[in-house]
Amino acid sequence: MSESVSFALRNDIALITIENPPVNALSQAVRSGLKAAITQGEQDSRVKAMVLICAGRSFSAGADIHEFGKPPQEPLLVEVIEEIEQASKPIVAAIHGTALGGGLEVALGCHFRIASMDAKMGLPEVKLGLLPGAGGTQRLPRLIGVPAALELIVDGGMVSAERALELGLIDERVVSGKLEAAALDFARGVIDSSMPVRRLSTLDCSFSDSDVFEAYTESVTRKRRGYIAPLRCIAAVQAAAELPFAKGMERERAMFLELAASFQSKAQRHAFFAERAAARVPDATLKKETEVLSVDSVGVVGAGTMGTGIAMCFANVGIPVLLLETNADNLERGVATIRKNYARTMDRGGLTQAEMDRRIALIRPSAVYEDLAQVDLVIEAVFEELGVKQMVFRMLDQVCKPGAILASNTSYLNIDAIADVTARPEYVLGMHFFSPANVMPLLENVRGAKTLPQVCAAAMKVGKVIGKTPVMVRVCDGFVGNRMLAKRTRESYFMLEEGATPQQIDRVLYDFGFPMGPFAMSDLAGVDVGWLNRQSRLANLTSRERACDILDQVHALGRFGQKTGAGFYRYEEDRSRHVDPKIEELIVNHSKKRGIERRQIPDSEIIERCLYPMINEAAKLLEEGIVDRPGDIDVVWLKGYGFPAFLGGPLFYADHIGLPVIHQAMLKYQAVHGEQYWKPAALLEDLVRSGKQFYS
Numbered sequence: 075m076s077e078s079v080s081f082a083l084r085n086d087i088a089l090i091t092i093e094n095p096p097v098n099a100l101s102q103a104v105r106s107g108l109k110a111a112i113t114q115g116e117q118d119s120r121v122k123a124m125v126l127i128c129a130g131r132s133f134s135a136g137a138d139i140h141e142f143g144k145p146p147q148e149p150l151l152v153e154v155i156e157e158i159e160q161a162s163k164p165i166v167a168a169i170h171g172t173a174l175g176g177g178l179e180v181a182l183g184c185h186f187r188i189a190s191m192d193a194k195m196g197l198p199e200v201k202l203g204l205l206p207g208a209g210g211t212q213r214l215p216r217l218i219g220v221p222a223a224l225e226l227i228v229d230g231g232m233v234s235a236e237r238a239l240e241l242g243l244i245d246e247r248v249v250s251g252k253l254e255a256a257a258l259d260f261a262r263g264v265i266d267s268s269m270p271v272r273r274l275s276t277l278d279c280s281f282s283d284s285d286v287f288e289a290y291t292e293s294v295t296r297k298r299r300g301y302i303a304p305l306r307c308i309a310a311v312q313a314a315a316e317l318p319f320a321k322g323m324e325r326e327r328a329m330f331l332e333l334a335a336s337f338q339s340k341a342q343r344h345a346f347f348a349e350r351a352a353a354r355v356p357d358a359t360l361k362k363e364t365e366v367l368s369v370d371s372v373g374v375v376g377a378g379t380m381g382t383g384i385a386m387c388f389a390n391v392g393i394p395v396l397l398l399e400t401n402a403d404n405l406e407r408g409v410a411t412i413r414k415n416y417a418r419t420m421d422r423g424g425l426t427q428a429e430m431d432r433r434i435a436l437i438r439p440s441a442v443y444e445d446l447a448q449v450d451l452v453i454e455a456v457f458e459e460l461g462v463k464q465m466v467f468r469m470l471d472q473v474c475k476p477g478a479i480l481a482s483n484t485s486y487l488n489i490d491a492i493a494d495v496t497a498r499p500e501y502v503l504g505m506h507f508f509s510p511a512n513v514m515p516l517l518e519n520v521r522g523a524k525t526l527p528q529v530c531a532a533a534m535k536v537g538k539v540i541g542k543t544p545v546m547v548r549v550c551d552g553f554v555g556n557r558m559l560a561k562r563t564r565e566s567y568f569m570l571e572e573g574a575t576p577q578q579i580d581r582v583l584y585d586f587g588f589p590m591g592p593f594a595m596s597d598l599a600g601v602d603v604g605w606l607n608r609q610s611r612l613a614n615l616t617s618r619e620r621a622c623d624i625l626d627q628v629h630a631l632g633r634f635g636q637k638t639g640a641g642f643y644r645y646e647e648d649r650s651r652h653v654d655p656k657i658e659e660l661i662v663n664h665s666k667k668r669g670i671e672r673r674q675i676p677d678s679e680i681i682e683r684c685l686y687p688m689i690n691e692a693a694k695l696l697e698e699g700i701v702d703r704p705g706d707i708d709v710v711w712l713k714g715y716g717f718p719a720f721l722g723g724p725l726f727y728a729d730h731i732g733l734p735v736i737h738q739a740m741l742k743y744q745a746v747h748g749e750q751y752w753k754p755a756a757l758l759e760d761l762v763r764s765g766k767q768f769y770s
Contacts (some may be wrong), residue, residue, distance in 0.1 A: 079110070109153075
C-alpha cells in the first residue's frame with residue numbers, strides 16, 4: 075500500500091480510496107498502491123466485494139503529468155487495470171467530479187460503475203496527440219458500442235453522468251454528496267444477488283458496418299487536417315471490432331507507443347503545458363498571494379462587432395454587463411446583433427430559450443457614460459485610433475468609481491499613451507480580445523508601465539472566468555500576435571509583387587496547417603478593415619512597404635471581401651471562393667509599374683518567408699522582455715492565429731526544424747532583400763552560436 079491509496083473494511087466490503095490531490099493523478103505511487111489494495115482485497119477472506127472511490131473533488135483525472143516524457147515506471151497502468159478486471163471479487167467504481175483518460179480506463183477495468191449526478195467522463199488523450207493506451211479503445215466499444223465509442227475517443231470530449239447512463243457507460247446515477255453510501259449499497263446488492271463479475275474484455279464487439287469507420291476517417295481527415303492521432307484512434311477502435319481482445323490490446327499498445335514518440339504528440343503536449351504555464355505570470359510582483367480585485371460587474375464601451383462579442387463573453391457566465399454606445403442607431407444595431415447570435419446558437423441546440431433570455435437580460439444597453447459609475451471593470455472597444463480611445467478614457471476616468479479597472483481592447487496601440495490621459499494609470503491595462511470575441515479563445519492582456527500587480531492578476535482571473543486562455547504581455551507595437559503577423563503580411567505582399575498569386579500563398583499556408591491563408595483571411599475579416607489599419611500605420615512603413623500598395627488598389631475597387639462578394643477572390647452567394655482573373659491582372663500590372671520582373675516562387679520559399687521573419691520577431695520579443703517565456707508566444711499563436719497545434723507553436727516548430735536552418739535562411743534572404751527586413755535577432759544569433767534552442 076502507499077500513502078496515496080488506503081484500504082478499509084466496511085463489514086464485508088473493502089473501500090479502496092485514492093487520495094492524490096488535486097486531481098488524483100495515477101502516479102507511480104497510486105498505481106503501486108492500487109495494485110497492492112486489489113491484492114489485499116483478493117487475499118482477505120472477509121472481503122466479498124470492493125469499492126474503488128477517490129477523495130477530494132474528483133475521481134482520477136488520468137495520468138500524472140509530471141511523468142510525461144519520462145521512462146515508464148512499474149507497475150504500468152495497463153497491468154494494474156488487468157489485475158482489477160481479473161479480480162475474482164466484484165469491484166465497483168464510484169465516480170464523482172471527472173473521470174478522464176486513465177481514470178476512466180481504471181473505471182472500465184472495474185466490473186461495475188456508478189456515478190454522482192454531476193460527474194463527467196471522457197478519454198481526451200487525442201488532444202495530446204495520443205490514444206487511450208490502457209485498454210480504453212478496446213473496452214469502451216465493447217461496453218457502449220462502436221459508434222458511441224468512436225465519438226468519445228476520436229473527439230476527446232466529455233459526457234455527463236446522465237448521458238453516460240443512457241450509453242450504458244455507468245450502471246447507476248446517484249445523488250451527489252452520497253456517493254460512498256450509494257456505492258456500498260450497490261456492492262451490497264451485487265453480493266446479495268450473487269451477481270457475477272462482468273469483465274468488459276469478454277464482451278462481444280463484432281461490428282460489420284465498415285462504412286462507419288470509412289465515414290469517420292473521411293470526416294476526421296477533413297476536420298482535423300494534418301493530425302495523426304484521431305486516425306490512429308479510429309484504427310484502434312476498428313481493431314476492437316475485428317480482433318480478439320488480446321490482439322486488439324497489442325494493436326492499441328503499438329499505436330500508443332508510435333504516437334507517444336511522434337513529433338506531433340510532443341508538440342501537442344508542449345502546447346498543453348505552455349497553456350498551463352501562461353496562466354502563471356512569473357513576476358515577483360504577481361505572486362500567488364497578490365490581492366485579486368473583484369470583478370462582479372462589467373461595462374463595455376462600443377456596440378460594434380468587438381463590443382457586442384465581449385459583452386456576450388460576460389453574460390455567458392452570469393456577469394451583468396452595461397453596453398455603452400452613444401449613437402442610438404449603433405446601440406440598437408448592437409443589441410440586435412447579440413439577439414441574433416444567441417438565437418442562432420439556440421437554433422443549433424446550444425441554448426434553451428430560458429438560458430438565452432437570461433443572458434440577454436444580463437446585458438443592459440445605455441447611451442450615458444454616467445451609468446458606468448459603479449462597474450468594477452470597463453472594457454473599451456471603440457475605433458482603433460489613439461485620439462478616439464484617449465477621449466473615451468478621459469471620460470471613463472471622470473465617471474468610474476475609484477479602483478475600477480479600465481481596459482482597452484486595442485490590438486496595436488500604446489497602452490501607456492492611453493493610461494497617461496487618466497489620473498489612474500495604475501488601473502489601466504490592455505485586454506485584447508480576438509474576433510469574434512465570443513468565440514476565439516485567446517485573451518492578450520497587456521500590462522502597462524504603471525499597471526498594478528493586482529490589476530494584472532484580476533485581468534488574468536477574469537480571462538479564466540469567461541473561458542478564455544489569458545496570456546500576459548507588455549507594451550509594444552502590436553503586442554505579440556500582431557507584431558509577428560505584420561512580418562508575415564509584409565512578405566506575403568512582397569511575394570505577390572515578385573511573382574506569387576494570392577491562391578498560391580493561401581494554399582501553401584493552408585497545407586502547412588493554418589485554417590486559411592492571409593488573403594482568404596483578409597476577405598473574411600474585410601479588406602476595408604485591413605486597409606484602415608494600413609492607413610493608420612503608413613507613417614511607420616518602409617518605402618517599399620508603402621509602394622507595395624496592392625491592398626490599396628483592391629480596396630479602391632470597392633472589393634471589401636466576402637461581404638461585398640469580391641475581394642482578393644470572387645464569392646458566390648453561398649460564400650464559395652473562386653480565383654478572379656481581375657485580381658491576377660491587377661497584381662501583374664502592379665509588378666510592371668514597379669519594374670519588378672515576376673518569377674516562379676517555389677512553395678518552400680513561401681513557407682520560409684512567411685514563417686521565419688515571424689520566428690525572428692518572436693526572438694526580439696523575448697530579447698525585449700515583452701513576454702516572459704517562449705511558451706507564451708506559442709500560446710498566442712496557437713489560440714489566436716490558428717497555428718497548427720500538431721506543430722506546437724512557432725518557437726517549438728523552430729526548435730524542431732533547427733535554429734541554424736532558420737538563421738542561414740535569414741542570411742540568404744538578407745543578401746537578396748536587405749538587412750532592413752532580414753537581419754537576424756541578437757537572441758537568435760546567440761542561440762545558434764551556443765548550440766542552444768528556445769526550449770533548451
